[in-house]
Amino acid sequence: MIEIEQEPSAAAQVFGDRIEVARAFAAALGEQGEERGLIGPLEPPRLWSRHILNSAVVAPLFSGRVGDVGSGAGLPGLVLAIARPDVEFVLIEPMERRVAWLSEQVDELGLSNVEVLRARAEDWSEGPVLDAVTARAVSALRTLIPITAPLVRDGGELILLKGVSVANEIESAQKQIRTFGLSDVRVEIVGEDLLAEPTRVLRATVH
Secondary structure (H helix, E strand, C coil), rough: CCCCCCCCHHHHHHHHHHHHHHHHHHHHHHHHHCCCCCCCCCCHHHHHHHHHHHHHCCCHHHCEEEEEEEECCCCCHHHHHHHHCCEEEEEEEHHHHHHHHHHHHHHHHHHHHHHHEECCHHHHCCCCCCEECCCCCCEEEEHHHHHHHHHEEEEEEEEEEEECHHHHHHHHHHHHHHHHCCCEEEEEEEECCCCCCEEEEEEEEEE
């Protein structure tokens, strides 16, 4: 029997009237995630706090059409799509088994605001058209900026979920920040009033 973390009290506050959809996603990911190679064996007991709510608290930052690069298990893309049915999400994921999972969840959860695209970000063919691009636990900024910034329209944003070493990553990525014309590069802490470990977000405007 897989032990899935009990839903924290903050979940209902974060998801509001979308909480039932979030619960269905949490249950499916908790039960199938390890077996399908989406999450590690240590994750189900901290699924809500470390992954789902960590992703969901940044939902208010998005609008328009948003790309999630390296969507994986749907963190943050599916979680954001659940929390923000008014925003369009394109989940960009190259691995077939992860794409199968994402597509299944879109159908099962009835998410009409999600498109699942099997591709690497480098293969994106639409040009710089997205209002924002996000990613979580994909790679360091110096690697991530060159594959995410080209997807964003002029004046759009990178909104990247990062760990505690984000300041060091920014320092190491100064060349890429200049090359891709990023401005107003900053780190925001989100969810301090809701989560024991709040979410760090790298935000930057693309020009």
